[in-house]
Amino acid sequence: MAYAIDMHCDTLMTTFYEHGADSDFFDIPSQNLDVKRMMAGKTMAEFMAIFFPPEQYYTDVMHIEPVPYDTHIANCIKVMNNTLERYPDLVKQAYNSEDIERNFRDGKISLVLTMEDGVAVQGDMRRLDAFYELGVRAMTLTWNFENCFGAPNSKDPIIMNKGLTNFGREAVRHMQDIGMLVDVSHVSDGVFWDVCRQAKVPFVATHSNSRALCDHTRNMTDDMIRALAEKGGCMGLNIAPQFLDDTPGNKESRIRDLVAMARHEKEVGGIGVVAVGTDFDGTTGHLELNGPDKMPMLCDALIRDGFTADEVDLIMYGNVLRVLKEAVK
Numbered sequence: 001m002a003y004a005i006d007m008h009c010d011t012l013m014t015t016f017y018e019h020g021a022d023s024d025f026f027d028i029p030s031q032n033l034d035v036k037r038m039m040a041g042k043t044m045a046e047f048m049a050i051f052f053p054p055e056q057y058y059t060d061v062m063h064i065e066p067v068p069y070d071t072h073i074a075n076c077i078k079v080m081n082n083t084l085e086r087y088p089d090l091v092k093q094a095y096n097s098e099d100i101e102r103n104f105r106d107g108k109i110s111l112v113l114t115m116e117d118g119v120a121v122q123g124d125m126r127r128l129d130a131f132y133e134l135g136v137r138a139m140t141l142t143w144n145f146e147n148c149f150g151a152p153n154s155k156d157p158i159i160m161n162k163g164l165t166n167f168g169r170e171a172v173r174h175m176q177d178i179g180m181l182v183d184v185s186h187v188s189d190g191v192f193w194d195v196c197r198q199a200k201v202p203f204v205a206t207h208s209n210s211r212a213l214c215d216h217t218r219n220m221t222d223d224m225i226r227a228l229a230e231k232g233g234c235m236g237l238n239i240a241p242q243f244l245d246d247t248p249g250n251k252e253s254r255i256r257d258l259v260a261m262a263r264h265e266k267e268v269g270g271i272g273v274v275a276v277g278t279d280f281d282g283t284t285g286h287l288e289l290n291g292p293d294k295m296p297m298l299c300d301a302l303i304r305d306g307f308t309a310d311e312v313d314l315i316m317y318g319n320v321l322r323v324l325k326e327a328v329k
Contacts, residue, residue, distance in 0.1 A: 010282035179329025207277035229269030236277015
């Protein structure tokens with residue numbers, strides 16, 4: 001069974017808002033991801049995203065007043081640090097591929113801090129540098145709203161065709177210079193192609209699937225998959241039902257659909273473009289792959305579908321390690 005590097009989860013936010021400032025995510029049965037299940041699933045590394053909820057999410061879902069970006073960042077990092085400090089024999093923070101490999105040799109799971117949505121940068125390059133100093137090693141440029149980087153995915157073709165802002169173009173260049181991974185999940189098609197045109201090192205779509213198999217604006221067209229592969233990047237298989245099966249009202253996330261995505265992405269872009277980015281604790285529905293302890297089921301399903309053991313290793317961790325070696329300092 002292959003070890004796994006998962007490029008996206010929202011566990012930091014959900015742990016803090018459900019369990020408070022003194023919490024950690026060693027054992028939380030109500031969530032998708034915790035340390036116990038990462039150990040059971042042979043997780044090599046987990047990308048821990050700081051996601052910025054829109055105001056409506058605070059009021060309608062969490063029933064609390066919105067907090068400033070920096071307060072929210074501090075809350076999420078507190079949860080991660082609690083976990084690192086309480087279980088130092090099991091987990092350790094990683095900043096690059098060398099850290100991940102060293103931690104793996106030491107029998108520890110690597111936690112990589114990331115950000116989902118560049119909104120907190122607020123058009124200030126100094127804030128981008130400050131986030132890097134905090135340990136952030138990947139940033140999803142947008143979520144589902146326009147920000148200082150550019151436009152999000154949208155059913156509105158005008159928005160979908162918008163590209164990077166002037167600041168966004170400068171910021172993407174700067175991210176690649178300092179060694180922060182550029183993530184194009186959630187962005188508009190226009191932003192994707194702008195990033196692709198100026199990328200000097202590989203970039204990623206941490207948690208996006210194929211639009212040819214599931215016609216959702218969050219997914220990537222075959223042309224995008226080919227372009228991402230040509231740039232040396234990879235894309236993470238996302239478990240969200242709406243990104244796997246566009247049947248109206250679908251709430252089912254099936255491993256066979258993840259395998260079909262992997263097969264199609266391999267056929268279009270080659271095996272080097274396929275990776276894992278589950279979106280644990282960031283999606284709802286009936287999830288067959290509902291935690292890292294279920295990763296062996298995905299590995300077995302890939303093998304049954306005809307993927308070789310070497311190809312499964314690349315999907316589960318090898319491709320992400322390669323990208324990190326080339327793009328993250």
